[in-house]
Amino acid sequence: MRIVVGSGSSRDLKHAELDRHLEILAQFVARVECGVGEARKLTMVLRSATSGSAQALIVKARDLKRVGIAAKVLVTTLDPDLELRRLYACLSELSPRDPARELIRWARNPRLLDAHEQATYGSSLCWWGDAMRREADKRNALSLFEDGSPGSVRLGQLAFQALWSQSAVVAERRLIGPALPKPSGAYERDAETVAAMSARRPSLQGWPLIRH
Numbered sequence: 001m002r003i004v005v006g007s008g009s010s011r012d013l014k015h016a017e018l019d020r021h022l023e024i025l026a027q028f029v030a031r032v033e034c035g036v037g038e039a040r041k042l043t044m045v046l047r048s049a050t051s052g053s054a055q056a057l058i059v060k061a062r063d064l065k066r067v068g069i070a071a072k073v074l075v076t077t078l079d080p081d082l083e084l085r086r087l088y089a090c091l092s093e094l095s096p097r098d099p100a101r102e103l104i105r106w107a108r109n110p111r112l113l114d115a116h117e118q119a120t121y122g123s124s125l126c127w128w129g130d131a132m133r134r135e136a137d138k139r140n141a142l143s144l145f146e147d148g149s150p151g152s153v154r155l156g157q158l159a160f161q162a163l164w165s166q167s168a169v170v171a172e173r174r175l176i177g178p179a180l181p182k183p184s185g186a187y188e189r190d191a192e193t194v195a196a197m198s199a200r201r202p203s204l205q206g207w208p209l210i211r212h
Contacts, residue, residue: 014052017052017143018052018055018056020052020143020145021052021053021055021056021057021119021127022056022059022060024056024119024121024125024127024145025056025057025060025063025064025121026060026063027121027125027147028042028069028121028122028125029060029063029064029066029067029069031122032067032068032069032122033067037123038122038123038124039122039123040067040068040069040070040122041069041070041071041072041122042057042064042069042070042071042072042119042120042121042122043071043072043073043074043119043120043156043157043160044057044071044072044073044074044117044118044119045073045074045107045115045116045117045118045119045132045159045160045163046073046074046075046076046117046132047075047076047077047117047132048075048076048077048078048079048080048083048084049073049075049080049083049084049086049087050080050083051117051129053117053119053127053129054073054075054083054087057071057073057087057090058086058087058090061090061093061094064094065093065094069094070094070095070098071090071091071094071095071103072091072102072103072104072160072164073087073091073103073104073105074104074105074106074107074160074163074164074167075087075104075105075106075107076106076107076108076112076113076132076133078106078170078174081174081177084174084175085175085176085177087104088100088103088104088175088176089176091103091104099172100169100170100172100175101169101170104170104175105164105167105168105169105170106167106168106169106170107132107163107166107167107168108167108168109166109167110133112132112163112166112167113131113132113133114131114132114133115131115132115159115163116128116129116130116131116132117129117130117131117132118156118159118160119156120153120156120157120160122153123150123153124147124148124149124150124153125145125146125147125149125153126145126146126149126152126153126156127143127144127145127146128143128144128146128156129143
């Protein structure tokens with residue numbers, strides 16, 4: 001386990017976290033290229049599309065696509081619109097045949113916010129961050145990066161699957177805007193983002209949110 005404790009200004013911490021996520025993604029891509037049996041999938045549970053791990057994903061999209069890595073992302077807030085559309089455009093580039101509902105979802109239920117931000121990279125790399133309900137300017141600077149930890153990755157994947165199943169589908173028009181999915185394009189705020197919460201899904205009562 002590798003523990004990274006930030007210090008200094010919030011701006012410095014944000015840059016340091018972005019750099020660390022870029023490093024982790026580069027390491028993940030290198031392992032896939034070496035053919036070491038690394039699973040070519042990536043999952044993220046994030047507070048928003050502005051999170052450092054999401055921004056790193058966007059920056060590294062070309063490298064991820066080159067080696068065939070696909071990604072799924074869960075966010076707790078859809079704002080800001082511009083960053084959300086950039087993130088969705090990245091996910092669509094990695095998995096062009098998959099519909100929006102299979103690439104990104106919204107954890108709109110307030111009871112899901114006790115979960116922590118997390119990312120799993122293939123079979124042996126993972127990251128844990130602060131609780132998703134914590135405001136951006138009050139977030140804990142402690143981040144955990146683990147390497148060679150398939151057990152932790154497995155727990156992260158199970159947590160992701162549980163959260164994903166309880167989250168809402170986002171209307172595609174919210175993700176691409178009224179025209180082409182260009183980050184610089186104009187966008188009218190869509191107030192009709194729909195939560196497709198199935199009545200057949202189990203209740204959250206008694207379901208253990210994982211505290212990392």
